[in-house]
Amino acid sequence: MSVSPTPFPNPTSTEGEPKRRDPEATRRAILDAAEALFLEHGMADTPISRIARDAGVTKSLIHHHFGSKEALWEEIKRRRFAGYFDVQRALLEAGPGSLELLRESTIAFFRFLQADPAAVRFMTWRAIEEDGLLLDQEADLYELGMARVREAQAAGELRADIAPIAIVKGFLGLCLSWFQTRKMTMRLFDDGVDPEEIDAQYLEGVLRLFFEGVIPHE
Amino acid sequence: MSVSPTPFPNPTSTEGEPKRRDPEATRRAILDAAEALFLEHGMADTPISRIARDAGVTKSLIHHHFGSKEALWEEIKRRRFAGYFDVQRALLEAGPGSLELLRESTIAFFRFLQADPAAVRFMTWRAIEEDGLLLDQEADLYELGMARVREAQAAGELRADIAPIAIVKGFLGLCLSWFQTRKMTMRLFDDGVDPEEIDAQYLEGVLRLFFEGVIPHE
DNA sequence: TTTTTAATTGACCGGTCGGCCAGTTGACAC
DNA sequence: GTGTCAACTGGCCGACCGGTCAATTAAAAA
Secondary structure: OOOOOOOOOOOOOOOOOOOOHHHHHHHHHHHHHHHHHHHHHHOOOOOHHHHHHHOOOOOHHHHHHOOOOOHHHHHHHHHHHHHHHHHHHHHHHHOOOHHHHHHHHHHHHHHHHOHHHHHHHHHHHHHHHOOOOHHHHHHHHHHHHHHHHHHHOOOOOOOOOHHHHHHHHHHHHHHHHHHHHHHHHHHOOOOOOOOOHHHHHHHHEEEEHHHOOOOOOO | OOOOOOOOOOOOOOOOOOOOOHHHHHHHHHHHHHHHHHHHOOOOOOOOOHHHHHHHOHHHHHHHHHHOOOHHHHHHHHHHHHHHHHHHHHHHHHOOOOHHHHHHHHHHHHHHHHOOOOHHHHHHHHHHOOOOOOOHHHHHHHHHHHHHHHHHHOOOOOOOOOOOOHHHHHHHHHHHHHHHHHHHHHOOOOOOOOOHHHHHHHHHHHHHHHHHHHHOOO
């Protein structure tokens, strides 16, 4: 679980062989190991020595490549953001604002979080750090989303008496908060029930609710 | 911010006076200081020495009263839960399940989080720890809420084709996730705008959306 | 080939952490 | 009073933390 999925830079070097160097792979191994540990236990609770062990690398090497624990964490955030932004932007640039686009975005975001629990933990850690840092890319993404909502409102596909921010943060929150407490919520149900079935029930219910509430009624 | 709001057990003892003892006040001072620090920086990032300083107490005394840092955190959680459960239970026991009860609960929960940012952070930390621990009281609360929803569904006040869990976790998530990222969200708006005004816009939008979506349509 | 650069190592450092312990002192029951 | 117990103190400890450094060596540049 906490062990890096990528091969060690120097996999169990058999005696005597000259050690090949691959700084790029080393960086990746460190980032992967650190990300898994940081998201699981938090940065404050993850000693660099542990990252080094999981990455198959010495502690000093981490400082060599990233300078400090803090800088390493920043780099991990940067990498995560890049992946996340790509997913979201691809959705929003697909077409003009419409009810259908909103629906697709909601389902896609839900599936995205469902498939990648690490992404959920990443967002939760961000909420904890709460440094108020809103990246430019991120702000752009929100603006884009809200612009799409306004388009759909102008076209009469979404009711116009709801602030776009409520619609955008609404569907994001409905998805994210579900997965933030997923494990605990599952305990409300019998052990025999398939968790993915509960997920599906929630998604379906929320879609009905949200998209009935979001369309105009005379 | 991090200093305990309650007076120190031995407030700047003026020379020579015999030191009065008040173990109950001491415990409270420690809990208050620790809670503020834990919620702000996290348990791993809060040294006991700092708690002692803020509480106006020696480090050893904390161990005397609570045994360990871990146990202190558990005690804080227990205290927080008690307060939270009281608020929620009072709402749900107010009357039979109805659309109006759901509306009141939603607004009350929103106001509760708005008035107490520490509560928001507490819940976010819980999501991070994710030990999957669901307290009996908490499970009861969910069951109670879902039972109320079913009553309202049976009475035809809520549409019956939505799983109760989606309605309950839905409105909780809409409120909580808003405040989890409140600071960041505010950066989307001009500096001149009153944050509480944005809160109000969001709440109003979400109420319209949620309660239009949640009622039956022929 | 020679020189330069950068990846990598292990030993090491000062500081801080959570926790312990021996001793002191107030509160309180008898 | 006097004995008992728990509240409270200051000093201490070993472990571990993030980070540094000089030395080694593979790889790239010359």
